[in-house]
Amino acid sequence: MEKNKNIYIETYGCQMNMSDSEIVASILKDNGYRYTDDVMTAGVIFINTCSIRENAEDRVRKRLQYFKSLRKKNPSLLIGLLGCMADRTKTALMEEGQLLDLVAGPDAYRHLPKLLEQVGTGHRAIDTILSADETYADITPVRLDSNGVSAFISIMRGCENYCSYCVVPSTRGQERSRDAASIVRETRDLFEKGYREVTLLGQNVNSYSWNTGKHTITFSDLLAKVAGVDPLMRIRFATSHPKDISDALLKTIAANHNICRAIHLPVQSGSNHMLSLMNRKYTRENYQERISAIRQIIPGCAISTDIIAGFCNETEPDHQETLSLMDWVGYDAAYMFKYSERPQTLAADTLPNNVPEEVKDRRLREIIDLQHQLSLASNREDVGKTFEVLVEGKSKRSDNQYFGRNSQNKVAVFAKTQSGPGEYVMVKITGATSATLLGEVV
Ligand code: SAH
Ligand code: SF4
Ligand code: F3S
Numbered sequence: 001m002e003k004n005k006n007i008y009i010e011t012y013g014c015q016m017n018m019s020d021s022e023i024v025a026s027i028l029k030d031n032g033y034r035y036t037d038d039v040m041t042a043g044v045i046f047i048n049t050c051s052i053r054e055n056a057e058d059r060v061r062k063r064l065q066y067f068k069s070l071r072k073k074n075p076s077l078l079i080g081l082l083g084c085m086a087d088r089t090k091t092a093l094m095e096e097g098q099l100l101d102l103v104a105g106p107d108a109y110r111h112l113p114k115l116l117e118q119v120g121t122g123h124r125a126i127d128t129i130l131s132a133d134e135t136y137a138d139i140t141p142v143r144l145d146s147n148g149v150s151a152f153i154s155i156m157r158g159c160e161n162y163c164s165y166c167v168v169p170s171t172r173g174q175e176r177s178r179d180a181a182s183i184v185r186e187t188r189d190l191f192e193k194g195y196r197e198v199t200l201l202g203q204n205v206n207s208y209s210w211n212t213g214k215h216t217i218t219f220s221d222l223l224a225k226v227a228g229v230d231p232l233m234r235i236r237f238a239t240s241h242p243k244d245i246s247d248a249l250l251k252t253i254a255a256n257h258n259i260c261r262a263i264h265l266p267v268q269s270g271s272n273h274m275l276s277l278m279n280r281k282y283t284r285e286n287y288q289e290r291i292s293a294i295r296q297i298i299p300g301c302a303i304s305t306d307i308i309a310g311f312c313n314e315t316e317p318d319h320q321e322t323l324s325l326m327d328w329v330g331y332d333a334a335y336m337f338k339y340s341e342r343p344q345t346l347a348a349d350t351l352p353n354n355v356p357e358e359v360k361d362r363r364l365r366e367i368i369d370l371q372h373q374l375s376l377a378s379n380r381e382d383v384g385k386t387f388e389v390l391v392e393g394k395s396k397r398s399d400n401q402y403f404g405r406n407s408q409n410k411v412a413v414f415a416k417t418q419s420g421p422g423e424y425v426m427v428k429i430t431g432a433t434s435a436t437l438l439g440e441v442v
Contacts (some may be wrong), residue, residue: 003043003076003120004042004043004044004076005032005033005034005043005044006033006034006035006036006041006042006043006044007025007028007033007034007035007036007042007043007044007045007046008035008036008037008038008039008041008042008044008045008046009021009024009025009035009045009046009047009048009082009144010039010045010046010047010048010063011048011144012047012048012049012050012056012059012060012083013048013049013050013051013052013056013083013084014050014052015152015199015201015238016154016157016201016202016203017048017049017050017083017084018144018145018152019141019152019153019154019201020048020082020083020106020109020154021046021048021082021144022141022142022143022144022152023109023136023139023141023154024046024048024082024109024112025141025142025144026139026140026141026142027109027110027112027113027139028112028113029142031112031113033113035142035144037144037145039067039070040070042077043076043077043078044077044078044079044080044116045067045070045077045078045079045080046080046081046082047060047063047064047067047079047080047081047082047083048082048083049081049082049083049084049085049086050083050084050085051084051085051088051167051171051342052084052166052167052168052340052342053337053338053340053342054340054341054342055340057085057089060081060085064079064081064093064099064100065099067079067099068098068099078101078102078116078119078120079099079100079101079102080100080101080102080103080104080112080115080116080119081093081100081102081103081104082103082104082105082106082109083105083106083171084106084167084168084171084172085171086103086104086105086106086108086128086171087105087128087130087170087171088170088171088343088344090103090126090128094124094126100124101119101124101125102115102116102119102124102125102126103125103126103127103128104125104126104127104128105127105128105129105130105171106130106157106171106172106173107129107130107131107134107157107173108127108128108129109136110134110136111127115127130158130172130173130174131173131174132173132174132176133176134157134176135154135156135157135176135177135178135179136154136178137178137179137182138182140186140189147392147393147421148193148194148195148421148422149194149195149196149197149390149391149392149393149421149422150195150196150197150198150199150234150390150392151190151195151197151198151199152198152199152201153183153186153187153190153198153199153200153201154178154201154202155177155178155183155200155201155202155205155208155222156175156176156177156178156201156202156203156204156205156207156208157172157173157175157176157178157202158172158173158174158175158176158203159172159175159203159204160174160175161203161204161241161279161281162279162346163268163278163279163280164277164278164279164345164346164347164350164351165278165308165311165339165341165342165345165347166342166345167342167343167344167345168203170344170345172203175203175204175207177202177208177209177210178210179210180210180212180217180221180222180225183200183222183225183226184225184226184229187226187229187233188229188230190233191229191230191232191233194422195233195422196232196233196234196390196422196423196424197233197234197235197236197390198226198233198234198235198236199236199237199238200222200223200226200235200236200237200238201237201238202237202238202239203239204239204240204241204244205219205237205238205239205240206219206240206241206244206245206246206249207219207241207244208222210222218248219237219249220246220248220249220251220252223235223237223249223252223253223256223259224252224255224256227252227256227258227259230258231257231258232258232424233258234258234259234260234390234407235256235258235259235260236260236262236409238264239264239266240263240264240265241266242265242266242267242280242282242286242287242290243280243281243282243286245263245265245290245294247293247297250293250294250297250298251297253297253298253301254297254298260407260408260409261298261300261301261302261407261408262301262302262303262304262332262407262408262409263294263298263301263302263303263304264303264304264305264306265287265290265291265294265303265304265305266305266306266307267287267305267306267307267325267329268280268306268307268308268311269307269308269311269314269318269321269322270284270318270321270322270323270324270325270326271284271314271317271318271319271321271322272284272321273313273318274311274313274314274318274322277311277312277313277347277351278308278311278347279346284321284325287325288325288328288329291303291329300408301408302332302333302378302408302409302410303329303331303332304331304332304333304334304335304409305326305329305331305333305334305335306334306335306336306337307322307326307334307335307336307337307367308337308338308339309322309336309337309338309339309360309363309364309367310338310339310355310359310360310363310364311339311347311355312339312347312351312352312353312354312355313351313352313354313355314339314355314363319363319366322367323366323367323370326367326370326371326374327370327374330374330377330378331371331374331375331378332374332375332378332408332409332410333371333375333409334367334371334374336364336367336368336371337364338360338361338364339353339355339360341353372434373434375434375435376432376433376434379410379432379433379434379435379436379437380432382410382429382432382437383429383430383431383432384428384429385428385429386426386427386428386429386442387406387407387408387412387426387427387429387437387439388406388407388424388425388426388427389404389405389406389412389414389424389425389426389427389439390404390405390422390423390424391403391404391419391420391421391422391423391424391425392404392405392421393421395413397413400415400416401413401414401415401416402414402415402416402417402420402421404425404427406427406437410436410437411435411436411437412427412429412436412437412438412439413436413437413438413439414427414438414439414440414441415440415441417441419441425441426441426442427439427440427441427442428440428441428442
């Protein structure tokens, strides 16, 4: 019987993982496999996993049980686990009721065709070795779930910041940057295919560094090069670490109209005691100084953040400092999480996970409630203003409406016009909720 070479990939976690799935699809396509978005037609199912919080891993385990039930009906179905859970759970998951045929870590994707062959001959296949230099620079990703307008480009891999709560340095290994020329080439290629927005991805893009042999290209240099591809190509990037977001970078953003006026600057906590236990390497005051610099150098720049509630030893005054800092910054948006202890982190090894669950829940709720008010206030300030919006597609609410984003990364919904996805329209804002701007094309 002919082997079923349809590959289905389900992705969990951050944008970096989404981007990796596109690399996986490309590698497999070059080796005779086809991507399918219908799990029922798949001969191989890959689940690209995330370890960042315990509930992320729980979701993956549930999905694996479901995939296993599919294999009961279709015994030749292969199931592989990719991504950040690979190394930590390889033995457990492989032994636990035969859930998996294959496990590959984030730096092992070039070996997938070989690993699949190995499985085909009745062997289980595991490769979770992390690399010091793999960046997949030469691989042109197959764009999955794409709207044809915006795409991700990975510019670096790994992380060596060792924030004490974070599993990423252990799941993704050493930090390394990707050849700048290949990033510019990929951007140009996307532009020619009709894309109008790229997001440059790394765990800490500010520490991007590429040595050409003659000189070193910093993140600020890279941004300027990518922005130079075409003024109609919008550039976004994530994530910036507050400890090294430089004035030079802010000035590069200010000087280029097509670099978006939106900076994601995760603060995690407003308390210096927490920031120190988290090993974030900045203080509340350093952070505030950086926010002031953004406001001064890039007027009209949106600022978003990540916050963790209930980290080790967090007291009520620590929590209040987080709320007061949120209020001081007036974030436009935030991702907010309850602290989840992760194995193989500094916090798990040296600090007590001692904030009771119900206190974590309450603090998180207070943080979310405050952010809701801040987002609403920020959006209401936009009523009456006119923004350039890149049309992304039909709005979920109505077939007669389009949605798109302004430079500040806010979603705007407006009545359909002649200009469709991939084109820019000027939208005057007439109303706002905490999540969306409503407007009309002018
Ligand atoms: N590299 C990025 C983001 C990495 S993960 C950065 O440094 O900002 C995204 C977010 O998940 C983090 O910013 C943090 O807020 C959250 N996070 C990471 N580890 C966590 C943990 N153990 N518990 C709860 N939230 C966590
Ligand atoms: Fe994790 Fe910190 Fe690295 Fe971000 S910078 S990935 S939070 S260790
Ligand atoms: Fe991303 Fe989750 Fe890994 S957030 S880097 S997929 S642990």
